Amino acid sequence: MTHQVHSFEPPERFVAGTVGEPGDRTFFLQARGGGRVISVALEKVQVSLLAEKLEELLVEANKRFGVSLPEAPLLAVHDNEPLDTPVDEEFRVGTLGLAFDVDTSTVVIEAIEAGEAEVEIELGGDPDDEDDEDEDEDDEPDDDLDRLRVRLTPEATRAFIDRARRVVAAGRPPCPLCGQPLDPAGHLCPRHNGYHR
Numbered sequence: 001m002t003h004q005v006h007s008f009e010p011p012e013r014f015v016a017g018t019v020g021e022p023g024d025r026t027f028f029l030q031a032r033g034g035g036r037v038i039s040v041a042l043e044k045v046q047v048s049l050l051a052e053k054l055e056e057l058l059v060e061a062n063k064r065f066g067v068s069l070p071e072a073p074l075l076a077v078h079d080n081e082p083l084d085t086p087v088d089e090e091f092r093v094g095t096l097g098l099a100f101d102v103d104t105s106t107v108v109i110e111a112i113e114a115g116e117a118e119v120e121i122e123l124g125g126d127p128d129d130e131d132d133e134d135e136d137e138d139d140e141p142d143d144d145l146d147r148l149r150v151r152l153t154p155e156a157t158r159a160f161i162d163r164a165r166r167v168v169a170a171g172r173p174p175c176p177l178c179g180q181p182l183d184p185a186g187h188l189c190p191r192h193n194g195y196h197r
Contacts, residue, residue: 003144006038009151016047016164017083022171023183029111030083031150037084040111040148042093044168050096051164054157057107061100070155072162079163091146107157113145
């Protein structure tokens with residue numbers, strides 16, 4: 001079976017977003033460009049980690065290659081628009097790969113379809129370099145898995161980070177004692193052994 005690589009280099013729009021109510025949200029990465037819209041589903045923790053690792057990647061690119069770090073977008077330029085509809089899940093993300101392309105000073109994000117492997121985030125240097133050691137370690141190569149590849153400027157990366165953090169924070173507030181999400185119907189806090197005050 002052949003795999004598809006959905007490549008947006010660069011996209012017109014690349015955002016994290018959700019469908020559903022807090023507590024029952026499905027998280028998506030969505031890329032738009034060239035008359036196409038591709039949406040891939042992932043977990044909330046993956047969105048949070050992606051934003052965190054992208055921030056680290058920008059800082060590292062600044063230290064190593066002198067790439068200027070863009071400031072956080074102004075409130076007037078925030079992308080608060082909902083995901084483009086219809087939101088049709090192309091695939092569920094298993095692995096997220098990140099790289100900084102020195103030649104073009106761009107960030108490359110690759111979302112790879114979930115296979116039998118665990119969910120993870122990989123950091124890399126050059127997106128075009130193949131790592132022979134990884135192929136030996138995996139029982140099943142991920143070459144036959146669908147993927148979404150996006151190339152962003154540092155400014156677009158910063159805008160993505162900002163929106164992703166806001167999307168993650170827009171869910172149910174955490175319990176101040178245990179950190180688990182508070183449900184409107186009630187919350188049995190393990191720090192209180194299930195008792196309410």
